[in-house]
Amino acid sequence: MTLELLGITVLGIFLFGYVIIGSIDFGAGFYSTYSDWAGKKHMIHRVIQRYLSPVWEVTNVFLVFFFVGIVGFFPKTAYYYGTALLIPGSVSIILLAIRGSYYAFSNYGAPDRKLYSVLYGITGVLIPASLTTVLTISEGGFITVEGDKVTLQLGELLTNPYSWSVVMLAFVSVLFISASFLTYYANKANDLKAQTLLRKYALLWSAPSILSALVVMYMLRFQNPIHFERMIEIGWLFVLSFICFIVAVYFIYKGIHFGWAFLAVVMQYAFAFFAYGFSHYPYLLYPYLTIYDGFTNETMAKALVVVFILGLCVLIPSLYLLMKLFLFNHDYVKGQK
Amino acid sequence: MFEYDAATYSRLLTSLTLAFHIIFATIGVGVPLMIALAHWIGLKKNDEHYLLLARRWMRGFVITVAVGVVTGTAIGLQLSLLWPKFMEIAGQVIGLPLFMETFAFFIEAIFLGIYIYTWDRFKNPFKHFLLIIPVVIGASMSAFFITTVNAFMNTPQGFVLENGVITDIQPLVAMFNPATPTKVAHVLSSAYMTSAFVLAAIAAYKILRGNKHVYYKKALHLTMVAAFVFSCATAIIGDFSGKFLAEYQPEKLAAAEWHFETKGNAPLILYGTLNEDMEVENGIEIPYALSILAHGVPSGEVKGLLEFPEDERPPLYIHYLFDLMVTIGMALTALSFIYLMLKRFATRFAYHKALMGFTVLSAPLAILAIEFGWIFAEVGRQPWILRGYMKTVEGATTSEHVGLMLVVFIIVYILLAIGSIIVLRKLFKENPVEKELLES
Numbered sequence: 104m105t106l107e108l109l110g111i112t113v114l115g116i117f118l119f120g121y122v123i124i125g126s127i128d129f130g131a132g133f134y135s136t137y138s139d140w141a142g143k144k145h146m147i148h149r150v151i152q153r154y155l156s157p158v159w160e161v162t163n164v165f166l167v168f169f170f171v172g173i174v175g176f177f178p179k180t181a182y183y184y185g186t187a188l189l190i191p192g193s194v195s196i197i198l199l200a201i202r203g204s205y206y207a208f209s210n211y212g213a214p215d216r217k218l219y220s221v222l223y224g225i226t227g228v229l230i231p232a233s234l235t236t237v238l239t240i241s242e243g244g245f246i247t248v249e250g251d252k253v254t255l256q257l258g259e260l261l262t263n264p265y266s267w268s269v270v271m272l273a274f275v276s277v278l279f280i281s282a283s284f285l286t287y288y289a290n291k292a293n294d295l296k297a298q299t300l301l302r303k304y305a306l307l308w309s310a311p312s313i314l315s316a317l318v319v320m321y322m323l324r325f326q327n328p329i330h331f332e333r334m335i336e337i338g339w340l341f342v343l344s345f346i347c348f349i350v351a352v353y354f355i356y357k358g359i360h361f362g363w364a365f366l367a368v369v370m371q372y373a374f375a376f377f378a379y380g381f382s383h384y385p386y387l388l389y390p391y392l393t394i395y396d397g398f399t400n401e402t403m404a405k406a407l408v409v410v411f412i413l414g415l416c417v418l419i420p421s422l423y424l425l426m427k428l429f430l431f432n433h434d435y436v437k438g439q440k
Numbered sequence: 441m442f443e444y445d446a447a448t449y450s451r452l453l454t455s456l457t458l459a460f461h462i463i464f465a466t467i468g469v470g471v472p473l474m475i476a477l478a479h480w481i482g483l484k485k486n487d488e489h490y491l492l493l494a495r496r497w498m499r500g501f502v503i504t505v506a507v508g509v510v511t512g513t514a515i516g517l518q519l520s521l522l523w524p525k526f527m528e529i530a531g532q533v534i535g536l537p538l539f540m541e542t543f544a545f546f547i548e549a550i551f552l553g554i555y556i557y558t559w560d561r562f563k564n565p566f567k568h569f570l571l572i573i574p575v576v577i578g579a580s581m582s583a584f585f586i587t588t589v590n591a592f593m594n595t596p597q598g599f600v601l602e603n604g605v606i607t608d609i610q611p612l613v614a615m616f617n618p619a620t621p622t623k624v625a626h627v628l629s630s631a632y633m634t635s636a637f638v639l640a641a642i643a644a645y646k647i648l649r650g651n652k653h654v655y656y657k658k659a660l661h662l663t664m665v666a667a668f669v670f671s672c673a674t675a676i677i678g679d680f681s682g683k684f685l686a687e688y689q690p691e692k693l694a695a696a697e698w699h700f701e702t703k704g705n706a707p708l709i710l711y712g713t714l715n716e717d718m719e720v721e722n723g724i725e726i727p728y729a730l731s732i733l734a735h736g737v738p739s740g741e742v743k744g745l746l747e748f749p750e751d752e753r754p755p756l757y758i759h760y761l762f763d764l765m766v767t768i769g770m771a772l773t774a775l776s777f778i779y780l781m782l783k784r785f786a787t788r789f790a791y792h793k794a795l796m797g798f799t800v801l802s803a804p805l806a807i808l809a810i811e812f813g814w815i816f817a818e819v820g821r822q823p824w825i826l827r828g829y830m831k832t833v834e835g836a837t838t839s840e841h842v843g844l845m846l847v848v849f850i851i852v853y854i855l856l857a858i859g860s861i862i863v864l865r866k867l868f869k870e871n872p873v874e875k876e877l878l879e880s
Contacts, residue, residue, distance in 0.1 A: 157553035163509055164549050167516055168542045174520055175539045178531030185524030189839040192521045197852050200510040204856055207506030208863045211499060252838050253524075399532050406536050406611045414543040421550045421574075428554055428561075 106404045107394045110176035111384075113411060114169060119376050121165035123280065123369055128162045129227040130281020131155055132202070134304065136224020139217075147297040150289045152210070157429045159206055161422075163199070175407050179397035183388050184237065187246050187255040191236040198233060202226040231273040239266040242327040243389035265322040272315040276372070279308040283351060283368045287361035288430075302355055309352045313345070316375065327389060333382035340381075344374035447836035450522040453846045455818075457515045459811060460853045464508035466810050469583045469628065470635025471501050472552075472576045478662060479569050489655045490662075492876060497639065498556060500864055505552065507860055512545075514849075522842065526825050526835030529606060533599045534592050536611040541585035548578030580628060587627045591619035594817075595688050596826045618688050622681040629677055630813065633670035634806040637772060639663045641803035646873075648796040655873055657791070660799075661783065667802075668776035675773060678766070679733065686734030689827070690743035692820035695754040696762040697730055698723075702744040706730040710763055714756065754820045761816040768809035772802055 131151045138147050174181045185192075201222055209219035240246060245260050246253060260266050282305035289297035320341075324331040334341075347370040354364035385393040398404065475494050482490030520527045531538075551574040562568040592598075598614030600607050640663035646656045685693035694700070698709055698720055708730040712723020728738035735742075745753055775798055782790040789795070825832040 157557045160505070160509060160549040160553060161546070163513060164542065164546045167513055167545065170517060170520070171535075171538050171542050174527055174531040175535030178528045178535065181520040181527035181531055182524045185520035185522075185527060186837050186839055189521050189837060189845065190841055192517055193845045193848065196514045196517050197848065199513055200852055200856065203510040203513075204506045204859060207503055208859055211502045211863075211867070254839075399535060400606070400609050402609050403532055403535055403611055407539055410536060410540055410543070414540070414546075418543065418546055421547060425550050425554060428558065 106401065106408070107398045109408065110398070110404060111394050113408075114172050114176065115377065115380050117165060117172065118169050119373060121162075121169060122372065122376065124158075124162050124165060126231070126277045126280035127284045128155065128159065128281075129231055130277045130279075131285060132206070132227030133224050133278065134281065134285070134301075136220050136227075138300075139220055139224075143300065146300050147285070147289070150285065150292055150294055150297045150301075153292070154285070154288055154430075155206075156210060157425065159203070161425070163203060166199075172407075176399055176404065177387060177392075177394065177397040178399050179392055180387055183246070183248075183253055183392055184240070186253040187240065188237065190255070190257060191233060191260075195230060195233040195236075198226045198230045202230065228274055228277065231277050232270045235269045235273045236260065236266070239263075239269050241383065241386070241388050242323070242330060243386075243391075244326060246388070246391070248391060263326075265319075265326040268315065268318045268322045272312075272319050275308050275311040275315050279305065279312040280368055280372065282308060283355060283361075283365050286355065287365045290361045298361075302358065305355050306352070309348070309355075313348055330383055330389070334378065337378055337382060340374050340378035344371050344378070347371035347374065446838055446840070446842050447833040449842035449846055450836045451832065453842060453849060454515075454518060454522055455815075456846070456849060456853065457511060457518055458814070458818075460857075461508065461511035461515055462810060462814055463807055464504050464511060465583070466631045466634050466807070467501070467504045467638065468508040469579045469631035470633075471497060471504070471639070472572065472579050473632055474635055474639055474663065474666065475501065476569075476572045476576050477666065479572060481662065483565055483569055487658075488877075489658050492655070492873070493659050493662075495559065496868070496873070496876075499867060502552075502556065503860060503864055503867070507856055509549075511853075511856075522837050523825070523835045524837055526830060529601075529826070529830070530589070530592075532606055533596075533609055533611070533614045534589050537585040537588045537615050541582045541589075544578045544581035544585060546578075547574050548582065551575045551578065583627055583631065584624050587624045588615045588617075588620050590817075591623040592617050593824075593826055594623070594821055595619040596829055601829055619684065622677060622684045625677045626674065626681055626813075629670050629673040630810060633667060633674050633772075634810055636663045636667035636670055637776075637799075637802040637806040640667055640776075641800045644796040644799035647791055648793065648800060651874075653874065653877075655877065660779075660791075664776050664779045664783075664799075668773070668780055671769065671773035671776055675769060678769065682733040683736065686740075686742060689821065691745060691748045691752065692754060692758075692817075693734065694743060694745035694748075695756055695820060696758050696816065697742075698745075698756065698759050699730060699742055700744045700746050702741060702747055704731060704739045704741040706734070706740075706742040708733065709759075710767075711760070752823060754822045758816045758820050761812040761819075765809045765812040765816060768805050768812075772806060772809075775799065775802060 131154065135148060135151045205219045205222050205226075209223065239260065240255070242265070245256050245263075245266075247256065248254075282301050286298055286301040286305050289301055320331070320334065323334070347367045351364045351367035351371060354360045354367070383389075385395060387394055387397055399407075475497050478490045478497065479494040481487065482492075482494060519530075551571055555568070555571040555575060558568055558571065592614055595617045596614070597617050598610040598612070640660055643656045643659035643663060647660065682693065685696075697706075698712075698714065699706060700718060705728055707728065708726040709720055710724040710726065712720045715721055730742055731738050731740040734740055775795075779790060779795060779799070782792075782795070821827055823831050823833075825835040
């Protein structure tokens with residue numbers, strides 16, 4: 104494996120990590136606000152808070168890791184994406200700022216403030232939408248490069264059906280992933296009321312998530328035919344993804360094996376995510392930037408890989424401890440600690 | 441009124457974000473250490489008051505961490521958004537510490553969550569104490585790594601740049617550049633110092649308001665001792681920084697001191713004004729002090745600003761920033777020293793109203809000193825973004841919307857500031873110490 108491929112794989116794994124734990128987090132925020140608004144707060148609020156409180160900060164670091172890592176491994180992305188993404192990037196920063204700080208404000212400072220809760224919930228669905236801009240732009244057609252000036256065609260981006268279909272996919276996926284995880288978590292907590300409600304949400308968002316994925320694929324055919332063809336070539340990965348989806352929905356519908364159901368959801372998105380990424384290879388930004396011409400020098404790449412491995416040696420046990428103490432600790436989950 | 445210039449707006453927006461972030465970052469680096477100290481003393485002495493102190497500081501700390509994390513994420517992204525050409529180079533040379541910083545941040549975030557939610561969960565309280573240690577280390581390590589990046593911008597090395605092409609890169613040489621030791625040491629000690637004064641100010645405020653509980657006196661004593669130790673460390677390191685500047689960035693030192701002609705036996709000028717002929721008026725002159733600051737001997741020759749081409753000189757107003765930073769540092773060192781002397785030899789004056797009043801003021805003053813110090817350090821390397829390699833204007837984005845973003849971020853930071861103040865006040869007002877002590 105070349106260093107370039109190793110670099111993008113590492114970043115891909117972390118991005119996928121962010122997609123999953125970020126989705127749980129964003130969706131949980133949305134459900135928390137929605138339940139408050141719909142008068143169902145007493146049913147699921149507690150389960151959500153118990154999960155979120157110790158981990159909210161960690162979620163953010165996955166994102167930071169990704170964008171620092173990509174500038175480290177592929178410094179040219181800073182040049183292209185940095186210049187083009189000023190507005191969408193700033194929008195994401197602002198939404199993240201509102202969300203992070205207001206979460207802390209309402210949970211540690213002034214509980215039950217309606218305003219905080221609404222801000223928190225709304226940003227939860229807007230952030231994934233704003234972050235998808237990067238994915239859309241990477242398909243090409245939204246950036247013009249003249250000399251050394253890179254410009255984003257913001258109007259084009261906002262009126263393009265492909266970009267909206269990606270936003271739609273992000274929105275429903277967040278709600279689906281989150282609900283299927285929270286169902287599992289509520290079930291572990293023996294909280295039947297929360298489990299029943301969250302199970303309903305999971306089933307409700309399952310069909311839209313798969314439909315919007317199909318829409319995105321259909322739209323990609325016009326946006327970037329080359330990419331689309333490559334995706335068809337590895338179509339079996341999408342079939343695997345679909346099978347995982349069926350398994351997940353079956354378990355959730357039957358009300359059994361919630362842990363396996365959530366794992367199936369993760370696998371569903373993993374297959375789709377890596378199939379999408381692999382077929383996009385070698386482009387980071389079509390057609391201007393591939394992972395080969397944007398790669399950092401060899402010395403730095405090797406240093407980054409070494410640090411990455413050392414970092415993982417500290418990170419994995421720490422994450423394991425975190426999960427052991429909160430996620431998989433029966434007494435904590437049930438609210439006895 | 442102004443002609444649009446992306447570089448100017450990018451500089452304004454970056455300064456704004458950093459100036460806001462640095463308040464929370466400083467607290468984020470220093471406060472975990474203070475929490476650990478209080479926690480440790482509480483366990484050692486089996487004193488409930490110190491344990492409660494640790495717990496209450498931690499509660500407030502969570503709020504500041506949240507704002508620190510989001511503004512830190514903002515500056516992390518803004519570096520690429522506002523300075524794409526600079527980051528293209530920096531990514532190749534200094535990507536390593538940036539990357540390591542995220543690992544330090546990861547560890548801090550994970551263990552902070554665990555530490556907060558496991559009070560009372562361990563049978564052996566020392567096990568719980570151990571969880572704060574990775575938080576302290578993570579916080580200080582991220583300050584360390586990120587400061588090496590800034591140090592690199594001041595004294596870039598570890599690469600060769602020819603016709604826009606970078607070769608011969610040595611990541612560790614870039615990271616451990618000449619500016620790294622003094623910068624890192626100064627950043628860490630001043631963050632510990634500032635956090636100690638911020639926490640001392642809270643205790644002093646309560647004492648000033650007439651709260652007599654011994655809890656506040658313990659809090660004041662712990663923080664003031666720490667404040668004194670770190671103030672002395674900061675002053676000593678500050679002296680090393682002067683010697684570093686004289687050797688590696690003489691134009692910054694010369695501009696800070698309004699030292700125009702190269703000469704030995706150079707005096708240090710405090711405050712004052714410049715007339716049209718560039719002569720200093722109304723300043724306080726301390727003979728030989730600049731030579732001593734720069735070289736350790738009164739006869740040391742200090743390079744003057746006139747030796748540098750006009751378009752490579754930093755603006756002269758940084759003189760005031762340098763003076764204000766040093767003045768505040770000295771005054772705060774004296775303050776903590778006076779407290780310690782009184783406490784030791786005349787305890788009944790140790791809580792005198794005037795002393796408590798100054799201690800309350802020490803918090804905003806210490807934070808102002810941090811801001812002045814950073815503005816001095818950053819403006820002092822203008823016009824360079826990478827000293828000797830790339831001018832600031834060459835690194836900036838070409839986007840046409842930076843002005844709009846500046847306005848939007850001003851609003852966001854105002855909201856965050858108001859939110860933090862309201863929440864922190866509420867958090868402690870509604871849950872006074874006296875009540876918590878009764879409950880336990």
